[in-house]
Structure formats: structure tokens, C-alpha cells
Amino acid sequence: MTAATPQIELLFSAAEIGNRLQQMASELAPTINNNTVIITILNSSFMFAADLMRALYNEGCHFETDFLCLSGYGDDQQVGTIKLIQDIKIPLHGRSVLLLDDILDSGNTLAYALQHLRPQNPSHIQAAFLLDKGRGIRPAVPTTTGFSCPDQFVVGYGMDSAQKYRELPYIGTVNQM
Numbered sequence: 001m002t003a004a005t006p007q008i009e010l011l012f013s014a015a016e017i018g019n020r021l022q023q024m025a026s027e028l029a030p031t032i033n034n035n036t037v038i039i040t041i042l043n044s045s046f047m048f049a050a051d052l053m054r055a056l057y058n059e060g061c062h063f064e065t066d067f068l069c070l071s072g073y074g075d076d077q078q079v080g081t082i083k084l085i086q087d088i089k090i091p092l093h094g095r096s097v098l099l100l101d102d103i104l105d106s107g108n109t110l111a112y113a114l115q116h117l118r119p120q121n122p123s124h125i126q127a128a129f130l131l132d133k134g135r136g137i138r139p140a141v142p143t144t145t146g147f148s149c150p151d152q153f154v155v156g157y158g159m160d161s162a163q164k165y166r167e168l169p170y171i172g173t174v175n176q177m
């Protein structure tokens with residue numbers, strides 16, 4: 001007997017994502033300058049970050065980039081403890097920071113990132129999320145969000161289920177058949 005093939009139910013198409021990222025870039029552009037460091041929280045945010053940074057560049061923005069790798073998810077569920085896997089390399093003292101993450105869910109990842117970065121004394125921190133489930137800890141920093149999404153496990157556009165579906169150009173939910 002073979003396992004059932006999962007079906008992906010579409011939430012946001014590639015075109016919808018692209019259009020919203022252009023809008024987000026327009027909203028964020030006035031806050032970005034040469035002193036800004038954009039920090040992407042890896043791994044699931046890599047597609048969102050790359051596309052948003054290109055859109056910001058097209059808005060005339062110039063910035064530095066760095067990466068913060070945190071682990072807080074198992075294969076299909078969130079676990080309570082956030083772990084630092086890879087730290088940033090750029091000093092943040094006096095710099096403006098834009099944190100990018102794929103999804104605002106429990107708020108634990110953002111809370112950890114803020115607690116980790118604030119001792120470096122950046123002048124300003126804001127965050128941008130592709131998705132917001134509308135629950136959990138609300139950010140204590142200015143936030144830009146791409147889409148509100150249902151409180152379901154989502155995949156695609158960099159987000160995975162047991163390392164599968166990251167390559168999808170759209171976002172959906174996995175339904176077992």
C-alpha cells in the first residue's frame with residue numbers, strides 16, 4: 001500500500017504574491033536608506049526576501065543584507081523553543097533594521113529575534129511578513145504584512161512541510177487524500 005498523494009489547495013497565486021510584494025516595496029521604500037540592514041530570518045523566508053529586496057531596489061532603495069537562521073519548527077508543527085543556528089555578521093549599532101520573515105504565527109520567532117538583536121543598539125527596527133495568521137504575540141515594532149491567512153499549515157514560496165514544497169511559486173495548504 002502506498003501513501004496518499006497530498007493535494008495543495010491554493011491560497012495565493014504567484015501573480016497575487018508578485019503584485020503584493022510590489023505594493024509592500026512601495027510602502028516600505030520611504031523607510032529604507034543606505035544605513036538600513038535588511039535581515040532575513042531563514043530558512044523559509046528566502047523567496048519572500050529575495051523578491052521583496054528586488055522590488056525595493058526597483059523602488060530606488062539601497063541597503064545591506066544579512067541573515068539570521070533560527071529554528072523553531074519541526075516537520076509539520078511549531079515547537080516552543082527557538083534556537084539560533086546562524087547569527088548575523090554586520091554590526092547593527094546605530095543602523096536601521098528591517099527584519100523579514102515568512103509568517104507571523106505565534107510571534108515567538110520575532111520576539112526571539114528582537115531580543116537577540118536589540119543589545120546591538122540599532123537605531124530603529126521594523127518587520128515585514130509575507131503572511132499573518134492574526135494570532136499569537138503581536139509585534140512591538142512597526143510591521144508590514146503581505147496577506148492575512150487562515151490558521152492552517154501553509155507551504156510553497158519557500159515554506160515547507162518536512163522539507164517538501166519550498167519550490168512552489170504559490171502558497172497553499174496541504175490536504176492528504
